[in-house]
Amino acid sequence: MSATATAATASAASPAYLALNNIEVIYDHVILVLKGVSLQVPKGHIVALLGANGAGKTTTLKTISNLLRAERGEVTKGSVEFEGRRIDQLTPNELVRRGVIQVMEGRHCFAHLTVEENLLTGAYTRTGSRAEIRDSLEKVYEFFPRLKQRRTSQAGYTSGGEQQMTAIGRALMARPSMILLDEPSMGLAPQIVEEIFEIVRNLNQREGVSILLAEQNTMVALRYADFGYILENGRVVMEGEARELASNEDVKEFYLGLAKEGRKSFRDVKHYRRRKRWLA
Amino acid sequence: MQFFFEVLIGGLLSGVLYALVALGFVLIYKASGVFNFAQGAMVFFAALTFVGFQEVLPGWLGVEPGGAAVFWLALILACLAMVVLSIATERIVLRPLVNQPQITLFMATIGLAFFIEGLAQGIWGANVRGLELGIQDEPIAWMAERTGIFISSFDVFAAVVAGVLVAVLAVFFNRTRVGRALRAVADDHQAALSIGIPLQVIWRIVWAVAGFVALVAGLIWGARNGVQFALTFTALKALPVLILGGFESVPGAIVGGLIIGASEKLAEVYLGPMVGGGIDSWFPYFMALLFLLVRPEGLFGERHIDRV
Numbered sequence: 001m002s003a004t005a006t007a008a009t010a011s012a013a014s015p016a017y018l019a020l021n022n023i024e025v026i027y028d029h030v031i032l033v034l035k036g037v038s039l040q041v042p043k044g045h046i047v048a049l050l051g052a053n054g055a056g057k058t059t060t061l062k063t064i065s066n067l068l069r070a071e072r073g074e075v076t077k078g079s080v081e082f083e084g085r086r087i088d089q090l091t092p093n094e095l096v097r098r099g100v101i102q103v104m105e106g107r108h109c110f111a112h113l114t115v116e117e118n119l120l121t122g123a124y125t126r127t128g129s130r131a132e133i134r135d136s137l138e139k140v141y142e143f144f145p146r147l148k149q150r151r152t153s154q155a156g157y158t159s160g161g162e163q164q165m166t167a168i169g170r171a172l173m174a175r176p177s178m179i180l181l182d183e184p185s186m187g188l189a190p191q192i193v194e195e196i197f198e199i200v201r202n203l204n205q206r207e208g209v210s211i212l213l214a215e216q217n218t219m220v221a222l223r224y225a226d227f228g229y230i231l232e233n234g235r236v237v238m239e240g241e242a243r244e245l246a247s248n249e250d251v252k253e254f255y256l257g258l259a260k261e262g263r264k265s266f267r268d269v270k271h272y273r274r275r276k277r278w279l280a
Numbered sequence: 281m282q283f284f285f286e287v288l289i290g291g292l293l294s295g296v297l298y299a300l301v302a303l304g305f306v307l308i309y310k311a312s313g314v315f316n317f318a319q320g321a322m323v324f325f326a327a328l329t330f331v332g333f334q335e336v337l338p339g340w341l342g343v344e345p346g347g348a349a350v351f352w353l354a355l356i357l358a359c360l361a362m363v364v365l366s367i368a369t370e371r372i373v374l375r376p377l378v379n380q381p382q383i384t385l386f387m388a389t390i391g392l393a394f395f396i397e398g399l400a401q402g403i404w405g406a407n408v409r410g411l412e413l414g415i416q417d418e419p420i421a422w423m424a425e426r427t428g429i430f431i432s433s434f435d436v437f438a439a440v441v442a443g444v445l446v447a448v449l450a451v452f453f454n455r456t457r458v459g460r461a462l463r464a465v466a467d468d469h470q471a472a473l474s475i476g477i478p479l480q481v482i483w484r485i486v487w488a489v490a491g492f493v494a495l496v497a498g499l500i501w502g503a504r505n506g507v508q509f510a511l512t513f514t515a516l517k518a519l520p521v522l523i524l525g526g527f528e529s530v531p532g533a534i535v536g537g538l539i540i541g542a543s544e545k546l547a548e549v550y551l552g553p554m555v556g557g558g559i560d561s562w563f564p565y566f567m568a569l570l571f572l573l574v575r576p577e578g579l580f581g582e583r584h585i586d587r588v
Contacts, residue, residue, distance in 0.1 A: 067473060067474055070379075070469075070473060091478070092474060092476055093477070095476070101475065109468075110463065110468055110471065113460070117460055121460050121472070122475050123457075124460075124475065125475075167471075174475060174476060
């Protein structure tokens with residue numbers, strides 16, 4: 001309860017930059033995936049969206065970036081606001097122009113394009129001169145020096161970490177103010193995960209980019225995020241400042257795998273679920 | 281030996297024509313993953329529209345037929361017609377079918393092929409017409425004198441046109457913002473969408489470009505063989521070209537075209553007599569079949585990059 005209260009005060013202190021209000025999403029007209037999700041990202045902050053497989057993290061991000069429609073998903077209730085204006089009817093193209101961009105789960109680099117070409121495609125929506133785009137490219141290389149070394153390699157032949165960097169760098173080329181980052185740690189070695197999260201934090205601090213981060217790797221995500229939301233079965237079951245979430249007993253037990261008094265049996269899970277429903 | 285070269289060069293140059301048609305297939309396949317069976321029909325439609333305009337324009341404008349003005353105006357109008365046809369195809373037939381299985385799309389383009397053929401003949405009539413580009417189809421005199429090899433100036437013209445077209449397309453794909461976006465869409469629709477590339481705009485552009493390529497191919501084919509229904513069958517020679525060159529590759533279409541053109545002529549001349557001739561109509565398909573067994577992705581086709 002106290003965690004919820006803190007989050008409320010935190011978002012009251014800095015007005016919501018991106019806000020989801022009571023979002024409900026249905027796939028294929030029958031499968032209810034999000035059951036009234038509300039969350040806020042204050043400007044210039046990193047907010048983590050946590051939860052297990054199938055909890056609805058990716059769907060939440062795709063609701064914001066409007067990539068849902070391409071997958072037969074439909075928002076049936078609720079609204080999405082960015083900078084105080086509703087954005088739920090905008091196409092991905094318009095959203096990117098507004099500054100909201102998603103880095104998809106699983107990296108999705110253009111395999112047959114070189115790393116540099118991948119980055120350049122990110123500037124598609126920009127109308128600036130070649131020199132401006134060159135500048136952005138140099139900036140991306142500053143954040144990801146590794147990409148500069150691999151600039152002429154076909155993205156399909158680079159390592160998983162490099163592909164993740166390419167995907168983030170590609171999004172940066174659009175000069176976003178809000179990045180929806182989906183599962184950047186997926187399938188990467190812990191060291192690379194740290195490297196990528198360091199860069200993400202850097203981006204947030206130096207460029208002031210706000211970030212909504214969907215992660216299964218709760219431990220790492222909470223270390224880098226300011227706030228966190230925990231999703232389960234399409235509902236937000238917990239929210240609060242990252243530090244508090246990380247020290248919350250339930251989170252420790254079920255998402256961080258740290259039990260207070262030894263390992264618990266699965267019988268206790270039921271008990272936990274009951275408690276959590278009450279919390280929500 | 282002279283005779284061999286004559287056959288070889290003649291074959292290569294006719295291969296250029298196959299390559300032109302194959303290019304249209306490659307463009308659409310590359311960007312949208314649709315195998316557009318109607319490309320041959322588009323070639324036919326383009327040539328017929330051009331000839332049709334050439335016939336009716338003098339009447340409309342009250343000028344003498346055969347003038348330069350009529351020629352260019354007909355060319356521009358045919359070009360416009362192709363762009364409109366292509367964009368309409370994308371809008372009316374393919375967009376509603378997005379996310380459908382490949383085979384559905386393929387069947388749709390087969391239906392489309394017959395529809396376009398019918399439409400073209402419905403508008404312009406079904407009789408065979410000649411198409412005059414003002415290029416002589418005669419051996420180049422100095423070439424014949426020096427080397428004794430007879431090469432048609434028209435074939436050389438066609439080769440130059442194809443060369444220019446390919447160069448322009450290569451620059452377009454590799455150096456421009458839209459070209460890059462096009463390749464991006466070909467690689468990964470979802471990711472392209474996520475970074476703000478509007479898929480529908482890109483597909484429209486691809487279809488329009490393919491329509492234009494069909495026009496160029498139609499004009500050259502039409503000038504060579506006359507504008508008639510058989511054009512659509514000739515256009516199907518692009519299939520072995522694609523299998524040889526690779527479905528996703530612009531250079532592959534060209535090299536594949538050259539190989540098919542040369543080999544079918546050489547086979548006809550040297551192997552033909554052994555089996556009673558007439559093998560050039562099936563030899564390319566036979567080659568494609570052999571090739572499929574050895575290298576299914578084609579010479580220049582993009583291999584699927586799988587990281588293990």
